[in-house]
Amino acid sequence: KAGVTQTPRYLIKTRGQQVTLSCSPISGHRSVSWYQQTPGQGLQFLFEYFSETQRNKGNFPGRFSGRQFSNSRSEMNVSTLELGDSALYLCASSLNRGTVNGNEQFFGPGTRLTVL
């Protein structure tokens, strides 16, 4: 079974631009979560989607948004990019919502975003 895939793997943008990152979960998984990883702040939760609805959101500004499609694929968007948005963005998928039956999260390889 294929794992979580994220595209693109690497991205370079300039301040003020916007960016869209994509995540395809493991087949059959219906929940997708996004995390930001930076050297200073570590790994921080961005948002969680299940059945095309955002179920939880982390403490990030409104420039960060996301959505989930009917096939469970998810995208996240960052508008008006700032230098501090440079990070590794990780997507994780799980079978169910929340912590039902353990509901382990499987991570993708991430998208490395560099903002110049």
Add this chain to the structure above:
Amino acid sequence: AQSVTQLDSHVSVSEGTPVLLRCNYSSSYSPSLFWYVQHPNKGLQLLLKYTSAATLVKGINGFEAEFKKSETSFHLTKPSAHMSDAAEYFCVVRRRSSNTGKLIFGQGTTLQVKP
């Protein structure tokens, strides 16, 4: 509220010697605890998890961790380090019964393995 503190940002061991990565947690709710590993330019891989069963949890690649409620700790150990164990390790807490799967990560411990 939940939080995780990894007590060492960097641990260095020689190949063949034991590994100890320390983690303390704080949780207002019954927690689930995890250890994830991240190799350079790779995603996160689950090593092991504690949900509510046995307090001594065995994971992949010879790692294990013990949940100690009285000490609010979940230290990761391995009897004998291998060169391939060099990576970043994250202790993670999550509310055990919840509608959200949100994970709270520690700051990470870099494990260096010397030949």
